[in-house]
Amino acid sequence: MNDRPAWMLLLVSGLLNAQAPPPKDVNLAAELEDLLNTPITVASTKAMTLRESPGIITVFNRDEIVASGARDLLDVLRLVPGFEIGTDTQGVTSVFVRGIWGHEGKVLIRVDGQEANELRYACLYLGNSFLTETIQRIEIIRGPGSATYGGFAELAVVNIVTRGADELKGASGSVSLGRNPDDWSHQTLSASYGDTAGDFKFSLAAMGSRGIRSNHDFVSWDGAGTTTVIPMNRDTGYQNDANVNLGIQGKGLGFRFIEDRYATFDYQSSTYARMEFNHRYAELSYAWKVADGFTLTPKVNYKLSQPWFYPSLEASNDKQVTRLTGEVQGIWDASKELNIVFGALSFKDEGKAKGAGQVWSNGSDTISYTTKALYAQALWNLPIVNVTLGGRYEDHSAAGSAFVPRFGLTKVMGKFHAKLLVARAFRTPVIENLEGGPIHPEKTTAYEVEAGYQLTPQMILTVNGFNLKIEDPIVYANTSLTGSYANLPQTGSQGLEATLAVRGGWGYLNLTGAYYQAKDNQVPDYAVPQNDRTLLGAPRLKFTAYANFILTSSFSLAPSVVHTGSRYFYDQAHPVQPGQQEARTILNLFGNYRFQALKLLASLGVSNLTDEKLYYAGGYLSAPSPNPAQGREITFRLGYNF
Numbered sequence: 001m002n003d004r005p006a007w008m009l010l011l012v013s014g015l016l017n018a019q020a021p022p023p024k025d026v027n028l029a030a031e032l033e034d035l036l037n038t039p040i041t042v043a044s045t046k047a048m049t050l051r052e053s054p055g056i057i058t059v060f061n062r063d064e065i066v067a068s069g070a071r072d073l074l075d076v077l078r079l080v081p082g083f084e085i086g087t088d089t090q091g092v093t094s095v096f097v098r099g100i101w102g103h104e105g106k107v108l109i110r111v112d113g114q115e116a117n118e119l120r121y122a123c124l125y126l127g128n129s130f131l132t133e134t135i136q137r138i139e140i141i142r143g144p145g146s147a148t149y150g151g152f153a154e155l156a157v158v159n160i161v162t163r164g165a166d167e168l169k170g171a172s173g174s175v176s177l178g179r180n181p182d183d184w185s186h187q188t189l190s191a192s193y194g195d196t197a198g199d200f201k202f203s204l205a206a207m208g209s210r211g212i213r214s215n216h217d218f219v220s221w222d223g224a225g226t227t228t229v230i231p232m233n234r235d236t237g238y239q240n241d242a243n244v245n246l247g248i249q250g251k252g253l254g255f256r257f258i259e260d261r262y263a264t265f266d267y268q269s270s271t272y273a274r275m276e277f278n279h280r281y282a283e284l285s286y287a288w289k290v291a292d293g294f295t296l297t298p299k300v301n302y303k304l305s306q307p308w309f310y311p312s313l314e315a316s317n318d319k320q321v322t323r324l325t326g327e328v329q330g331i332w333d334a335s336k337e338l339n340i341v342f343g344a345l346s347f348k349d350e351g352k353a354k355g356a357g358q359v360w361s362n363g364s365d366t367i368s369y370t371t372k373a374l375y376a377q378a379l380w381n382l383p384i385v386n387v388t389l390g391g392r393y394e395d396h397s398a399a400g401s402a403f404v405p406r407f408g409l410t411k412v413m414g415k416f417h418a419k420l421l422v423a424r425a426f427r428t429p430v431i432e433n434l435e436g437g438p439i440h441p442e443k444t445t446a447y448e449v450e451a452g453y454q455l456t457p458q459m460i461l462t463v464n465g466f467n468l469k470i471e472d473p474i475v476y477a478n479t480s481l482t483g484s485y486a487n488l489p490q491t492g493s494q495g496l497e498a499t500l501a502v503r504g505g506w507g508y509l510n511l512t513g514a515y516y517q518a519k520d521n522q523v524p525d526y527a528v529p530q531n532d533r534t535l536l537g538a539p540r541l542k543f544t545a546y547a548n549f550i551l552t553s554s555f556s557l558a559p560s561v562v563h564t565g566s567r568y569f570y571d572q573a574h575p576v577q578p579g580q581q582e583a584r585t586i587l588n589l590f591g592n593y594r595f596q597a598l599k600l601l602a603s604l605g606v607s608n609l610t611d612e613k614l615y616y617a618g619g620y621l622s623a624p625s626p627n628p629a630q631g632r633e634i635t636f637r638l639g640y641n642f
Helices: 004-018 032-036 062-068 073-077
Strands: 057-061 083-087 093-097 107-111 135-141 156-162 170-179 184-197 200-212 217-221 227-231 238-250 253-266 273-286 288-291 294-309 319-333 338-353 366-381 386-396 400-413 416-427 442-456 459-471 474-476 485-487 490-504 507-518 541-550 555-564 567-571 574-581 584-595 600-607 633-640
Touching (some): 032 459, 032 490, 062 073, 062 135, 062 541, 062 555, 062 584, 073 083, 073 156
Antiparallel strands (some): 057 135, 083 093, 170 184, 170 633, 200 238, 217 227, 238 253, 253 273, 366 386, 386 400, 442 459, 459 490, 490 507, 507 541, 541 555, 567 574
16 A cells, blocks of 8 residues: 555656647647746735745636535545544544644635634534535635634635636536445535626525435444444535635625525434534725825624524524624735735624524523624835834733734745745634633744746746644643633644646646644644653654646646654554554546637545445544545536536
């Protein structure tokens, strides 16, 4: 098994070298220069290129997402260096970033500007959620973003942009079906429409999906020696999602409405019942052009979050949180070289315990906290270097205040570029974190460097290093406390990441590698006793290869390989000292055929071709046994107007 990455990369390399050049009029893949010059805003607010942007950035465009066969955000994040999937309680799947468990409020997901983290614990929930069918682009900051985005952007930001009127230009739709060796593994339907009416652009998308986790079994463990084998290919393993997204924009006005209903089955606790994460987002904004180069944008945002909800137990278990936010942001191009962004906001989180007899820690069925924030950032393009300087101050009515500065130097010199980034970041506690007693924000100090060189007109190599130190991490600490949230001393990681990107008229190839090791970890719940360089649940090594080779003007072949090193976990066989899952290699292969005249794209492929038994491990001591990932899955997809 350990020699698989070598022969798989040789296979990919052979395919690359064997390609006959496509017809001259074929332009199905962006050239490297187009990619490097694509404007992005996730790290800077003002549009900048990938090499200039003051962040360690990964971007996936729609062509890459569709060609790869990725059905949801989980599939995409597995291709990102430094990211890996893990498991939480009650069957929820989430993410590690650079070895650190990022599930609770350390990684921000934004969908069309809306914060998608749930508001009781600030958690993420992956697996048949955040479906890719309507996504235009995914921008990922592999590093802190709190100075710009606030208290959920401590380790990373995942910014999802869906298809708007400019991309749709009419109707679009798709159907996707998947089958593993034992059963239908997923069924997804989507429909979108976007157009222009006078001065306004609008888009409307709706989709629904039903999936199951795996064709392998989950072996539960109660910590006292009792085990239960639960098949994941049945109703206990389902993950369903339904989503509606409406966007309207024109004459400075912007409106967004999203309704998302995600359901899964809690098979890891004594509840054994359907569990839902229901969310509603609404935002109204107006971009007021005060003068040339100066815009003020007031906005109002409403969010309803009903996570960890059991419909069958509604009478005793129904808590929801609403957040109402008011914000004013200014963008000022003070000169050709200087751009300044500043803003102020205030929001109120209100928790409601709707179940019979339910109360919060204050003895009432309602509880609320307020947060106020000020932020500013300057981008100064000097002849010798581009300078980013900014910061954010937030004050939480119960947790106290946090100030996080940000500093960056970036420079592009012909084929070479370099970045030096230093930032503080924070994670503000949310309602459930405060139920066990007072805690304050955890704070991260991040040092990052990146260097890149364009080896040929079609090839660029980028290498980056990082050092993360988290002080006062907010941890649900069973070992050292009494089972409530508290601030523990510190944790952290350091490591290297690299990407080799090759692009041309023949298609593209991306090779990535990532390595981390634990640094000054003083959180017992994250520790691996037999290996102090590793954090629980997260493999220290990861390599990926993903490509799309254009074989004809209509047909392309997209292989991908994800190789992860060994990881440590607790389960029924290792209750005292964690066991070790050996390295795993997942191979995927998708073919895509475009019916040009009919505006149809048909895809057929196989995920996990060799049916590897991959298990996602928990990132902390009291996490349940590892979750089984999907085995071999054959997928067919048909999309219109893509």
